Amino acid sequence: MATLTERRQRKRRVTLLDLAEDLGLSTSTVSRAFDKDAVIAPATRDAILKRAAELGYAPNPMARSLITKSTGIVGIFVTDITNPFYPEVLTKLTAGLQSIDLKVMLTVADSSEDADDQLRLLLSYQPDVVVVLAAVLSSEAIEACRNAGTPVVFFNRRPADARALGVTCDNVGGGILVADHLIGLGHRKLAFVAGRADTSTNIDRWEGFSSRCVERGIPAPRRFDAGYFSYDGGYQAAHVLMNDPQPPDAIFCANDILAIGLMDCLRREYDIAIPGDISVVGFDGISMASWPSHALTTVRQPVEKMCAFTIDLVKKLCQGKALKPRIERIPGELIERETTTRGVNA
Amino acid sequence: MATLTERRQRKRRVTLLDLAEDLGLSTSTVSRAFDKDAVIAPATRDAILKRAAELGYAPNPMARSLITKSTGIVGIFVTDITNPFYPEVLTKLTAGLQSIDLKVMLTVADSSEDADDQLRLLLSYQPDVVVVLAAVLSSEAIEACRNAGTPVVFFNRRPADARALGVTCDNVGGGILVADHLIGLGHRKLAFVAGRADTSTNIDRWEGFSSRCVERGIPAPRRFDAGYFSYDGGYQAAHVLMNDPQPPDAIFCANDILAIGLMDCLRREYDIAIPGDISVVGFDGISMASWPSHALTTVRQPVEKMCAFTIDLVKKLCQGKALKPRIERIPGELIERETTTRGVNA
DNA sequence: CTGAAAGCGCTTACAG
DNA sequence: CTGAAAGCGCTTACAG
The missing domain is CATH 3.40.50.2300 (Response regulator)
Incomplete structure (x- = not known):
């Protein structure tokens, strides 16, 4: 790779000036060839672009940005x-x-x-x-x-x-979708597993979910805070939830990965059947959720x-x-x- | 956000020259304050750095790179x-x-x-x-x-x-590890599920795995090409493998995600017990592999x-x-x- | 349509 | 230890 000689070559890539001299044109003209909106004779532009390709010239975005105030x-x-x-x-x-x-x-x-x-x-x-x-x-x-x-x-x-x-x-709307789905299925003891409590995604999903329950006259869902949007968060939340005096019959997890962690714990450590004993819903629609190993009902984000x-x-x-x-x-x-x-x- | 006025402000961030004038110093000196190896009076540097922080000045890496030939x-x-x-x-x-x-x-x-x-x-x-x-x-x-x-x-x-x-x-070494593990477990009908055949990871893992089998006097592993290092690749490969006249009793998948796809298909569509009927090994050690839903034996990359x-x-x-x-x-x-x-x- | 000139924001020999 | 000057590779009014 980079031997010292190569590093030195590096300092000498072909420049706009090189190209201009090579073509016997001014740097202004050559520069214009690379700006689609510039006024320049089509023939001139073609010649410049052609030679540029041969020489492997490309404008230096750093130098350009100094003037244009736009870096791309x-x-x-x-x-x-x-x-x-x-x-x-x-x-x-x-x-x-x-x-x-x-x-x-x-x-x-x-x-x-x-x-x-x-x-x-x-x-x-x-x-x-x-x-x-x-x-x-x-x-x-x-x-x-x-x-x-x-x-x-x-x-x-x-x-x-x-x-x-x-x-x-639309996270609020998504929460509503989940509430309706679960309530429609006949579930009444609902729970929500939250990720990071201060994120808007979490706030809005909870908001939609819980307010919809109230609206439909269902007991307010219990809420468990995993603290993070992660597999481990979901796994731990399952423990808390199972030690609760009133375990739910349906759980909405604030996102898919939380749901997957939760299900893994529920099945492995509590021998809970999903959906037999408890229904679980996630949010995101990550591809993993569609795999047979999880087959998770979820709200797919667009x-x-x-x-x-x-x-x-x-x-x-x-x-x-x-x-x-x-x-x-x-x-x-x-x-x-x-x-x-x-x-x-x- | 960016109203037109704001865009215009943008064109006027504080510059090295601003800072120099503000401090009554030359641009050379001010410039040196930002180069840890430069010769400059410590007191001068401190003053410059202090004022720079107040003014919110930071060197423009684009301008700098033009000279130093290094962009960071x-x-x-x-x-x-x-x-x-x-x-x-x-x-x-x-x-x-x-x-x-x-x-x-x-x-x-x-x-x-x-x-x-x-x-x-x-x-x-x-x-x-x-x-x-x-x-x-x-x-x-x-x-x-x-x-x-x-x-x-x-x-x-x-x-x-x-x-x-x-x-x-060490992919060759990893393949050997897998062969030894599987052979040690008593498996003799081994198979390899390849990802992208032309990648060095695939080549080396196969090389280690298959050559070790030969070395230990085990029948050469059969090979199935999934074509991609993906869940779907693994899922499809499972079909091919199960339609083979001589199904294996142990499978080494070229990576974890392939193994997970393969297992999902095997369990769901063929009702195969893993590891009861077939043992499966992956490669990578992604965190998902450690989840109870997969609990995949694998080679963890360092x-x-x-x-x-x-x-x-x-x-x-x-x-x-x-x-x-x-x-x-x-x-x-x-x-x-x-x-x-x-x-x-x- | 093209060119000469200034300048973007820096750094770095070169003097002092 | 500091400063004046040149220059990195471009673009863009301004003339022509």
Whole structure:
């Protein structure tokens, strides 16, 4: 690989000036060949592009960004990537962004203390936009973005500070879907297993679920806090739930991975039949949920649409459009599989 | 978010010159304050850093890179991210790189035609190093990196062109571990389910597994090609395998996700007991494999070590060190769980 | 339609 | 230890 000589060659890639001299043109003209909107004779452009390809020349985005104030970089800021929902989203988003010639700079924040520093570092690279995936930004962080003049779009999170741009699944609506499904099946002793309590996804799903129960005259669902959106969280929650004096006959888990952890514990350690003894519903629609080993009834998030919407937002923002703060909510869809069945009251 | 006014503010972030004027110093001196190795009076540096923090100044990496020929960017190039092994790796790698002040530019290539274009785009951003995750680069692509003078490190792939830098699990050794385990259990009718046949991981695991069988005087394992390292691949392979005149009593799947798909099909569609009727072993050690729903015996890849090694490689490369082409192989570890048990010949 | 010139925000020899 | 000056690779008014 990089021997010292190679490193040195590196310092000498072909430059706009090289190309200009080679062609006997000015740098201005050559530069224009790479800007689709520039005024330039078609023949000139063709010749330049042709020679550029031969010489392996491509404009240096760093140098360009110094002048244009636009880097073509979109920062993606992620925390909780252990949830299998996100790799899929990350891939789709990245691929979509690539297809409109944007590059993705990835930032992962493990802890929230770390998050602010990482965001600052990201911002120093002047991304045109930052997309926040499943993370809550501190108000300092939001302030930092504002100062940098970098627009932020939220994916799957509705920040407390309502004045934000983004897209989520209709989580309240999803919670309602689940309540209706379970109640329709005849279940009356409902429970909710929460993930991270302070996330909007958790809040909204609970809100939709619990308020719908009240609305339909069903006893308010009991609530158990797993604390995290994770397999282990679900597994532990099952213990708490089974030691409760009034175990439920149907459980809505705030997301799929929680549900899968919960079911594994229920079946293995308590010999509970699902759906025989207890019905379980998740949320997300990760592909794993469709596998026979889980066959989980769930609310599928409209990932395609959410990604497309995000990419469209990013594109507009990159074009410098002014967008009104607004969180788009796209409805999810209940997918009935094998973890829910008629309850005793059906 | 970005109203037009905000976009305009963006064009005016505080610059090195602003800071210099504010402090009545030259830009040279101010610049030196941000270079730990520069000669500068400690008191001067402190004053500069203090004021910089107040003004929210941070050096513009783009401008800097123009001169230093080093961007602080490492490109990560990924294809097959559906394998749950990779999100974990991607996260660890990114976090590790962040901790040494490097930024990650993520590139995902869906198809291999796309791959070359994407790589070229990535290269145009002048990453100091590119890390290739679970992908095979075309020889044109490798050539493009060489021309750009960008060192490449391979993670979990050993390119056919042996002159490369990188790290993998000891896949041959892992295959041997599996053969010994299965043979030790008394199994004699062994099978191998391959993922993508042309990947080095697949080749090496098969090589270790099959050659060890021969070595120990066991009938050569039959081989079934799933074609992909995926759940669906494993699921389909199970059909092929069950329609074979000589079904095996133990199966080594080239990776965990393949094994999980295979088991789901075997249990659901053929009512096969695992490990009662057939033992199954995977490879990777993804966390899912440890869940009671799968409890898969597998070879765990030394992810921590592999990531640490990669990060170290990247760091050295960024420092301009010349490194000899060499693929480091780190041994994996067989984790015995509940999908393997004594065979009839035990 | 093309070119000469200025400048984006930095760093780095070179003097002092 | 600090500063004046050149220059990294581009783009963009401004002339022509």
